[in-house]
Amino acid sequence: MxxxxxxxxxxxxGSMATAQYSQNYxxxxxxxxxxxxxxxxxxxxxxxxxxxxxxxxxxxxxxxxxxxxxxxxxxxxxxxxxxxxxxxxxxxxxxxxxxxxxxxxxxxxxxxxxxxxxxxxxxxxxxxxxxxxxxxxxxxxxxxxxxxxxxxxxxxxxxxxxxxxxxxxxxxxxxxxxxxxxxxxxxxxxxxxxxxxxxxxxxxxxxxxxxxxxxxxxxxxxxxxxxxxxxxxxxxxxxxxxxxxxxxxxxxxxxxxxxxxxxxxxxxxxxxxxxxxxxxxxxxxxxxxxxxxxxxxxxxxxxxxxxxSFIETTQQSTWELGRNYQLFRYMLACNANGYWPTKFNGGLFTVDPVYTDTTMMLTPDYRNWGGGLHTAQNQRLVHFPMIKSGDWDLMQPQLNFYLRLLPTAELRSKVYWNHGGACFTEQMENYGLPDFAEYGQKRPDYFDKGVEYNAWLEYEWDTVLEFCLMMLEQERYTGKNIKDYIPFIESCLRFFDEHYQYLAKRRGRHALDDKGKLILYPGSAAETYKMAYNATSTIAALQTISSRLLELPAGYLSEAQKQQWMAFRNRIPDINYTSQYGAVTIAPARSWERINNVESPQLYPVYPWGLFGIGKPGLDTALNTWQKDTNVIRFRSHAGWKQDNIWAARLGLRQEAFALTARKLAAGPQRFPAFWGPGFDWLPDHNWGGSAMIGFQEMLLQTDDKRILLFPGWPADKDVHFKLHAPYNTTVEATLKDGKVTKLVVLPKERQKDVQILLN
Missing domain, CATH: 2.70.98.50 (putative glycoside hydrolase family protein from bacillus halodurans)
Known part of the structure; x- marks a missing residue:
């Protein structure tokens, strides 16, 4: 045999060369x-x-x-x-x-x-x-x-x-x-x-x-x-x-x-x-x-x-992390050439639902949360890890998914409100419209037809901006010409500018507040802080995307476009702060009416938006938010789409980041160890795996424009060998053994001057 x-x-x-990672996974x-x-x-x-x-x-x-x-x-x-x-x-x-x-x-x-x-x-x-x-x-x-x-x-x-x-x-x-x-x-x-x-x-x-x-x-x-x-x-x-x-x-x-x-x-x-x-x-x-x-x-x-790229761990206590990271990346690669993006709720690997939930005596076609329906907050966690792993081919189905739907999103804005910009909803069908059920069947006649009549989804428009970030990162990481993405990104920003001035004018005389800023109301901080006024997650998204748009190399924007987006950048409200237990923390919004879910969008300025982090102003405030915000603490978990391991890594909290990521990457409930879930969604839970990958990557390598931070969230006593991608066509391969960096290969070599090793 x-x-x-x-x-x-x-x-x-055949005569294939051995892959660069040495472990047998x-x-x-x-x-x-x-x-x-x-x-x-x-x-x-x-x-x-x-x-x-x-x-x-x-x-x-x-x-x-x-x-x-x-x-x-x-x-x-x-x-x-x-x-x-x-x-x-x-x-x-x-x-x-x-x-x-x-x-x-x-x-x-x-x-x-x-x-x-x-x-x-x-x-x-x-x-x-x-x-x-x-x-x-x-x-x-x-x-x-x-x-x-x-x-x-x-x-x-x-x-x-x-x-x-x-x-x-x-x-x-x-x-x-x-x-x-x-x-x-x-x-x-x-x-x-x-x-x-x-x-x-x-x-x-x-x-x-x-x-x-x-x-x-x-x-x-x-x-x-x-x-x-x-x-x-x-x-x-x-x-x-x-x-x-x-x-x-x-x-x-x-x-x-x-x-x-x-x-x-x-x-x-x-x-x-x-x-x-x-x-x-x-x-x-x-x-x-x-x-x-x-x-x-x-x-x-x-x-x-x-x-x-790869991440491998060699010690007995950590070996499972590296193996399961590689296994899940393999599962993502099975849809490298798909016309449609990998779905968060099982990808291509669901089976009879009775083996996930014994009460569901349904056919093998079943998965929770739809087949052609896409939930943006979940989908982004499947695709964000592809940036540092260099898997841009795997990401194209997701980016093309949004590009195809731009005309539909712009038509929604035109038909419902007669203004410009692309209106993308949080739960969205593969044809660009809100889900039939989530849109609401018992809608009052007076209710805005452009808004989902749904307590979780109402006024949640901003998740598309995370896919705009992926588009912008593709240019920064690979140098690829992204001119075809520019109209899309501009249209997404234009929606917020025009829609919230439109809403303000319907409420009163002025389109902006007394400081000349947009009034982002009603809004939503993820699915959690509802009917929010100036949601911090939305503000951080608009600040980052508009700034990154303006930072593109010459040739992408005309002078008129630059002036337009600089003016828009100045209309974006400031991040909100509050005080808890005597410490300044990031507030989820200026105000909100209710809490509807268990997310912590007050930490979105840390990830994905990168406004706070290691070596950046305000790190102490972000740490206060992690340590003292009662809801952040109450909602903390490793399960499903939870991002706490990512935030801990971004904040340099090595032990917390490792503990949460290790729990995410522990073997799942089925025989195959990377079949996690069902979490909040289904099995195998791909946003569970994606958030685990992101946290693992962020512990080992973080970037801030040209800065490359190595091991910013990784415990020095854990041996690891990895190769990951950084902006400007850069790869970093490093080996940490017995608390010392024994190998470091940065390509191109001139980028090595931008590397900072943070082990202490």
């Missing part, structure tokens, strides 16, 4: 799993797979980014089942391994006189997954494509929380059945959305029918699916069954002869078209190239990915 694994590993590895299991909850992730490009062996069968859930039905649910591609005969996976010798550096999984076993291995990998370059079977003697193979959407399915009330209807679904809402059939090649399956989807209901609900044709609609006639097939396989009929609590139908393929080598392929296609023939043509074109040797290109991609 070991020889077979070695042969398969060599097939993928592969995950290896020597016993099969009991169910989908004990699965292992594998993926690439925009395909995610959950792999496990149950009762001798290899089972694989497959998901592809953008598989969205009429309800805007993110649907699984289906479940694959592979069985060998004689079966090598029913004996005492078993091994399932995630080969982390090369991005593939092997399952190997010995029983019944057969030693065999299956290698599973997704092609980063095209939407194809491969299943390569090798045995020491000829075996027969049965393979099946299983689907629970083989018939129209009435959606259980709770299951609508996995799509965009949530609690406001129409009575007897259904998921329309997929089309599935045998073909000469194997099994063909697809879902083709109708012309009418939840998009149409949302447009009517929100009073946008007059501009409907100008709105982005990604759901109309969307076709997604693919083909599961293999050379030397034939159709072998269908069967029905139940997995977990969900009935399904399987379309079975059977090898036409016993052989020591078999290969099965899954090719996937997605196209928005009324003509299903166009989708089929795309699929068959893909299938024509799917089995060409792409191993070398994939090997090179993973090698480059792991050489970009």
């Amino acid at each position: 070991r020889t077979l694994i070695l042969q398969l590993a060599l097939l993928l590895q 592969d995950i290896t299991w020597t016993t099969p799993g009991e169910n989908a909850g004990a699965s292992m992730p594998c993926g690439g490009g925009d395909i995610g797979m959950n792999i496990w062996v149950e009762k001798g069968d290899l089972l694989v859930y497959v998901a592809r980014s953008g598989s969205l039905d009429e309800n805007n649910g993110l649907m699984k591609t289906g479940r694959l089942r592979i069985k060998l005969s004689p079966n090598p996976f029913t004996g005492k010798e078993f091994r399932q391994q995630l080969h982390l550096r090369e991005g593939y999984v092997t399952v190997a076993g010995q029983a019944n006189g057969v030693r065999a291995s299956i290698i599973i990998w997704a092609d980063v370059m095209q939407p194809v997954a491969h299943f390569q079977i090798t045995a020491n003697k000829p075996v027969a193979v049965e393979a099946a494509y299983e689907n629970w959407r083989y018939q129209n399915r009435t959606v259980a009330a709770r299951e609508n929380f996995g799509n965009s209807w949530k609690w406001a679904a129409p009575k007897n809402n259904i998921v329309r059945k997929d089309s599935i059939t045998f073909t000469r090649e194997g099994v063909l399956f697809y879902h083709h959305n109708t012309a009418k989807t939840i998009f149409d209901s949302t447009v009517i609900q929100q009073g946008l029918t007059a501009v409907k044709d100008s709105l982005y609609n990604p759901l109309r006639y969307l076709a997604f699916g693919g083909s599961f097939y293999g050379k030397g396989f034939e159709a072998a009929g269908t069967y029905n069954g139940i997995y977990a609590n969900t009935d399904f139908r399987g379309w079975q393929l059977r090898s036409t002869r016993n052989a020591s080598r078999h290969e099965l392929t899954l090719a996937l296609a997605t196209l928005q078209t009324e003509d299903l023939g166009a989708w089929q043509q795309q699929l068959y074109k893909l299938m024509a190239t799917a089995n060409k040797n792409m191993v070398h290109q994939n090997r090179e991609w993973w090698q480059e990915f792991w050489n970009r």
